[in-house]
Amino acid sequence: MSHIICDGRSVPVEGQVVLPGQHGLRFRKWTNWRPRKGSVDRIVLHWTGGEGGGQQVFNTLKRRGLSIHFVVDGAGGIWQFLDPASDHAYHAGRIENPRSVGIEVTCYGFRVIRPAPAKGADRKIYSCTIHGRSRCVADYRPAQHKAVHALCSVLCNSLAIPRRVHIDPRRCLSVAERAPLAGVIGHYHVSPRKLDPGTRPLILLRDRWGDGAMS
Numbered sequence: 001m002s003h004i005i006c007d008g009r010s011v012p013v014e015g016q017v018v019l020p021g022q023h024g025l026r027f028r029k030w031t032n033w034r035p036r037k038g039s040v041d042r043i044v045l046h047w048t049g050g051e052g053g054g055q056q057v058f059n060t061l062k063r064r065g066l067s068i069h070f071v072v073d074g075a076g077g078i079w080q081f082l083d084p085a086s087d088h089a090y091h092a093g094r095i096e097n098p099r100s101v102g103i104e105v106t107c108y109g110f111r112v113i114r115p116a117p118a119k120g121a122d123r124k125i126y127s128c129t130i131h132g133r134s135r136c137v138a139d140y141r142p143a144q145h146k147a148v149h150a151l152c153s154v155l156c157n158s159l160a161i162p163r164r165v166h167i168d169p170r171r172c173l174s175v176a177e178r179a180p181l182a183g184v185i186g187h188y189h190v191s192p193r194k195l196d197p198g199t200r201p202l203i204l205l206r207d208r209w210g211d212g213a214m215s
Contacts, residue, residue, distance in 0.1 A: 004070075004078070004151070006158045007085035014150040016077045018054065025058045027081060027089075032067040036088040040159045041182040042100045043152055044092045047107040047140075047196040051119035054079035057104055066090045070151060072105040074119065076143030078151055085159060095175055096190050101155055105144050110137050110195050128199040130169040130188050137198040148201060149208050152184055165206035169199050 002017035003010040020026065027033050046068075048057050054071045058081065061067055067089040071079040082089050084101040091102035108120040116123065116138065123138040140148065156163050164183030172192040173181075186202055187194040 002078075004080050004154065005083055006155070008083065011154055011158050013078070013154045015147050018077060018079045020080060023054065023079060025055065025081065027058075027062055027067040031065060032062055032090060033082055034088045036086050036098065038098055040084065040099055040101055041161055042096070043155060043161060043184045044096060044100045044102050044187055044190070045148065045184065045197040045201055046091065046102065046104045046187045047109040047138075047198070048104050049107075049109050049196075051106060051108055051117050053106065057106065061091075061104075068102045068104045070101075070103045072103065072140075072144050072147045072151070074106045074141065074144070076141065076147040078147055084155060092187060092190050095178070101159070101161075103148065103151060105140055105148065105197060105201070107140055107144070107197070108138055109198070110135065126198070126200055128169065130195050130199070131171055131192055135195060135198075137195060139198065139200050145201065145204050149205055152205060153209075163209045165202050165209065167199060167202045167206065 001012045003012050004017055053073045057071045068091050069082045069084045069089050088098055089102050090097055092100060108117050125136055125138055127134060127136055162183045166181055166183055166185045173189050187196045
């Protein structure tokens, strides 16, 4: 059993975790993240859009002035970069960031014409409708689904986030529609330009938590 750091404390989580003290990668305060002022009631799932590992994701986000709390790599390993209780990451826009924890999952996600990258050739492709259009997207690997479930479960327990998964992909939700939601959402819920993480990761998470998690 490994652990993550939440509110400065070690919290056990199933799986392999690489902590900041182990990988040595640091986002810049204020440029990439800031201290959190309010409470957290939501987790936002992403895909990275590529097949690079934790360090490559970190480098890309840091260069863009963004950040993330956790990255789940291609093998299902969990990389932690920020404390979800005390650190406000830049990952889902100024409305969502203050109240959310961000999880990036290594996955190329979506390609219009180009073939899948070599490192993602084993990923299952499925069809889903997001923002009113049918899409073919790449799924997380089984080990990544398992890590997402373990991490989300621990975060919900530690931060009193409801175990509720919001899936409806028909359209991006307005700020007013999102305001009362608490639980786990996709990046596509908050931006009409985003498709991540696809619908399957949210559906499988809901199924693992049971019907009471459905929305």
